Amino acid sequence: MTMRDYDLVIVGGGPAGMAAAVAAVGAGTDKDRTLIIERGDHLGGILNQCIHNGFGLHTFKEELTGPEYAERYANMVREAGIPYETGTMVLDITKDKVVTVVSRKGVEQIQAKAVILAMGCRERPRGALGIPGTRPNGVYTAGTAQRLINIDGIMPGKRAVILGSGDIGLIMARRLTLEGAKVDAVFELMPYSNGLNRNIVQCLEDFGIPLYLSHTVVGIKGKDELEGVYVAEVKDGTPIPGTETFWPCDMLLLSCGLIPENELTRAMGASINPLTNGPKADDNLETDIDGVFACGNVLHVHDLVDYVSKEAAAAGTNAAEYIRDGRNSTAGQLGIIPGNGIKYTIPVSFHKGDVRNDISLKFRVTGIYKNASVTVKAGEKTVFTRKMRVMIPSEMQDITLKKDALNDITEDITVEVTE
């Protein structure tokens, strides 16, 4: 088998992979010794099928469609002269950073000094949700329906019900309506929506599509083709017997959460954070495997691509520094613990006395909080506190912890919501 060698191999050519590559080369990594590997036929990742607008407000201060946003970064990759290989899938990565890939050329191996994981995420399918009933045609994840309509030009049905109020489901409620289908309702298990507020307004309210909170699909009817779904009210996460109603439809779209694409990460032996399903990453966005970094949706599910690009740029810069210094940088760390009201944090740890850059600490809350404070503490010492007007689980929060404040600390820190 052929063995090539590169300084930096980036797995995934979506927004995260492209931003990481551009930043790494900008920070000094040799462009000719950097390689982006993408299994699809084009750079751009999931953005290629997101033809709606709303991308890039933070990064470019203008509203772009998904493909336009992706194209800006693809152009940066091309202008920087960074090599990329599409139609090439990474099959395996070892702890020693030997990357095995398959393409039309066959199977090859690449020895890298550093690797950036940027494989994105995938949707939770019906099997993972355990919806009872028959298995007819017409049950799709929202992203599959999006791909069918926006890329393949196939309309999957005429009358839809959507389960889950994640952003993809909300976007697809509008998309299906614009394409002439009837969307009767969106049902959400939780008492709050998991989508961005702007998507609820622009994709549901503007089109008169009702959102039923605390409701779920409890049954599917149809032998070969979907005929309809049974929906029940929910209390404390459990359907209430006797509240079932029948909704006729030929499409059920599932928008019930995204899971980091973590098979490669797991197989190479990186520790997985059970709170995110992505790898555990430190303040350099490095996993607990030396020289392996992660960013974008493979690390944790983001709501806005602008935040993906920002995080990926940091991972790229850190990987460039790692390649230049050749240090073993996974040692000597203190924990960042999610306390009251915090679902998870990124990163999960930081270097004791050796935090090199201010930390962009990202987290999600477990419930809806109004006028509450986020506080970061080391024992009794407050490292950071800020009052937040509103925090909801669907919106990622991002605060900056100053490196000088962290470098004096000798114990784990806890992030918590105080009301």
Ligand SMILES: Cc1cc2nc3c(=O)[nH]c(=O)nc-3n(C[C@H](O)[C@H](O)[C@H](O)COP(=O)(O)OP(=O)(O)OC[C@H]3O[C@@H](n4cnc5c(N)ncnc54)[C@H](O)[C@@H]3O)c2cc1C
């Ligand atoms: C339907 C939908 C609507 C969205 N709407 C918005 C919006 O309105 N505004 C907004 O800002 N954001 C939106 N987002 C979020 C945004 O698109 C994502 O946050 C962003 O695309 C994540 O970038 P990524 O590079 O981490 O992942 P991806 O875009 O998923 O890219 C990952 C890439 O890795 C490749 N890959 C995976 N495994 C391998 C492998 N083994 N070998 C080689 N390549 C591999 C994949 O093919 C893919 O190209 C939306 C997302 C979705 C899914």
